[in-house]
Amino acid sequence: MSYLSGLWDDLLSLLFPRLCYACGNHLLRNEYLICTECHVLIPRTNYHLDSENPVAKLFWGRCMIEKAAAFSFYNRGSRIRNLIHCLKYKGIKEIGIELGKIYGLILKSSGFTEGIDMIIPVPLHPSRQRVRGFNQSDSIAEGISAVTGLPVDGRALARISVSGTQTKRSRYERWANVEGIFMATDIVSIKGKHILLVDDVITTGSTLESCASELLKIDGVKVSVTALACAVI
Numbered sequence: 001m002s003y004l005s006g007l008w009d010d011l012l013s014l015l016f017p018r019l020c021y022a023c024g025n026h027l028l029r030n031e032y033l034i035c036t037e038c039h040v041l042i043p044r045t046n047y048h049l050d051s052e053n054p055v056a057k058l059f060w061g062r063c064m065i066e067k068a069a070a071f072s073f074y075n076r077g078s079r080i081r082n083l084i085h086c087l088k089y090k091g092i093k094e095i096g097i098e099l100g101k102i103y104g105l106i107l108k109s110s111g112f113t114e115g116i117d118m119i120i121p122v123p124l125h126p127s128r129q130r131v132r133g134f135n136q137s138d139s140i141a142e143g144i145s146a147v148t149g150l151p152v153d154g155r156a157l158a159r160i161s162v163s164g165t166q167t168k169r170s171r172y173e174r175w176a177n178v179e180g181i182f183m184a185t186d187i188v189s190i191k192g193k194h195i196l197l198v199d200d201v202i203t204t205g206s207t208l209e210s211c212a213s214e215l216l217k218i219d220g221v222k223v224s225v226t227a228l229a230c231a232v233i
């Protein structure tokens with residue numbers, strides 16, 4: 001980089017500071033969306049290395065999930081929570097793509113993605129997607145796909161009814177609230193495939209369970225699940 005273009009970049013960053021979406025600190029020239037410190041300090045679950053991890057156990061006795069993992073822990077005030085908030089509510093899709101790439105590389109290098117044929121992001125109801133303008137799970141899936149080479153099919157599963165907000169419901173109410181709200185719309189492309197369902201946050205697992213139950217009705221389908229964060233310990 002020439003001295004002049006470096007100077008220009010410095011001037012731009014003074015006028016329009018680039019801030020880390022996780023902690024709010026200034027980004028250095030070579031940093032993108034997330035500062036190096038946050039990259040290092042985001043706590044990894046490493047659940048992809050343990051087949052009996054807490055996310056996998058969520059589904060025991062509920063539906064057949066091959067593998068389950070989540071990138072980080074979703075704690076109050078945590079860096080990953082700030083990032084997911086910016087992704088979902090400020091519409092910064094690039095955060096989903098970038099975190100998807102980071103996690104996708106981890107999943108690929110550990111062998112977690114071996115045997116998986118395709119990625120399906122958890123769909124939003126069309127009315128909610130219209131309001132938000134996009135589906136945050138699509139962005140995460142796009143990032144995972146970019147580094148794993150796995151194809152994404154965002155149209156194979158549809159959300160056919162709106163569930164209310166999950167945050168103020170009890171565990172049972174959340175579970176009952178997402179029963180039977182998804183529908184497979186492209187059975188031919190799903191048949192016989194091992195599908196990786198991708199969501200932003202796993203809390204009770206009820207949304208993923210509802211998606212998986214629908215997919216598992218199709219011949220020869222296997223389902224694995226993953227998300228950027230999980231609230232289960």
Ligand SMILES: [Zn+2]
Pocket residue numbers: 020021022023024025034035036037038039
């Ligand atoms: Zn940061």
